[in-house]
Amino acid sequence: MDGTILVADDDRTIRTVLTQALTRAGCKVHATSSLTTLMRWVGEGIGDVVISDVAMPDGNGLEMLPKIALDRPDLPVIVISAQNTIMTAIKAAEAEAFDYLPKPFDLPDLMKRTAIALERRGRPAKPAPRKRPPPGDLPLIGRSAPMQALYRQVAGAVNAAEPLLIMGESGTGKTLLARSLHHLSERSEGPLVVVGPDDLTAERAAALVRSPQATVLIEALGDLPLAVQGILVRMMDAGGAPGPRFIATALGPLDAQLEAGTLRRDLYYRISAMQLHLPPLRARPEDIALLADHFLARLDPAPGLEDPALEALRHCAWPGNVRQLENTINALAAQAQGGVITADQVTQTLGRQAPQAAIGRAEPLSDAVARHIQRYFDLHEHILPPAGLYQRILREVEAPLIDIALSETGGNQAKCAALLGINRNTLRKKILELDIEVTRRRKLM
Secondary structure (H helix, E strand, O other): OOOEEEEEOOOHHHHHHHHHHHHHOOOEEEEEOOHHHHHHHHHOOOOOEEEEEOEEOOEEHHHHHHHHHHHOOOOOEEEEEOOOEHHHHHHHHHOOOOEEEEOOOOHHHHHHHHHHHHHOOOOOOOOOOOOOOOOOOOOOEOOOHHHHHHHHHHHHHOOOOOOEEEEOOOOOOHHHHHHHHHHHOOOOOOOEEEEOOOOOOHHHHHHHHOOOOOEEEEOOHHHOOHHHHHHHHHHHHHHOOOOOEEEEEEOOOOHHHHHHOOOOHHHHHHHOOEEEEOOOHHHOHHHHHHHHHHHHHOOOOOOEEOHHHHHHHHOEOOOOHHHHHHHHHHHHHHHOEOOEEOHHHHHHHHOOOOEHHHHHHHOOHHHHHHHHHHHHHHOOOOOOOOOOHHHHHHHHHHHHHHHHHHHHOOOOHHHHHHHHOOOHHHHHHHHHHOOOOOOOOOOOO
């Protein structure tokens, strides 16, 4: 990399790490803990890229973006923030930040984004979007990798016109996210129309088509009667541009409904142009402390939470996800003795749940694969990965599957083929293709 980077962060460790990494990469670095100093450098024409924190001792980094865009429209600004909410990501996007990364960030990822910003320096920024009153804080918060990926996707989807499908388990916040997308978007002055199984008629659909500022929220897409699905297909085809935006929610992958014919494929293909996947709470236990603090802060008076109680919460399965955690926190707070929630209370309330470590094995493979693939794409955010992705992903799944199956069957290829449901010739071919070592042994049980 070649260029001058302005780093503004009140954390000395972050300034030191970024200065060392960027200097090793060939950049010149000016680092400061003051927004005032940063803005002076910008005004003097110093710097090719800015990396700035949001919460600084002398101001808010996001509030400086419009002035930077006015004074230096060709200067890319990468926002980093420990305020890990979807609102922060959306505000950064609205202020035309070049990029946004929640803390803790991945240093190689930030270096890659800085390199891209250096390559694109000199290009004028887009016109600033129209201002809207900021909504209240959202409970979709977290520092985990799945939530960080979601923040960036939401920031890109909020003002898109394409239909959107939001998928996730019960209690993850699908409807909340859909409503928030409407209220945060440029359509916020238009109506948000919720469509359920029994409340969409042809007449109502015709009226909505003529509402270009509307957002049509289709709840439980997989449960809609076929007659309603047909109306939606005709409605989407007749919408034209500008027309309403369609957002649908679903409990999870809709393969079974498509296969059974209870979900029209033409509707699915129209509504799933863009997709957001809300991670289950079990996939991000590191966010439980943030969520618990958020729910407790809503209460008056707000009880304290003992560290052992928090650890007990972190090790629960949470099949009802964030909604169940909120209800549990409220129940625990109502029973708190002396203004403190104890580990014994948590154990008594949730004692029958399986611990988090035990239910990790029950996590759907598709969830883990989806996180892996999404992470891969996130690391190539501004460019597509190299061609041939389909075969690379299949190979990564095939190799450990066959290797572990062979190990579990003691290297007996006949048993392994039967276990996998493939014939022995196919198994032998895969073993050679994937260069898997086969050791015949007795399986110890």
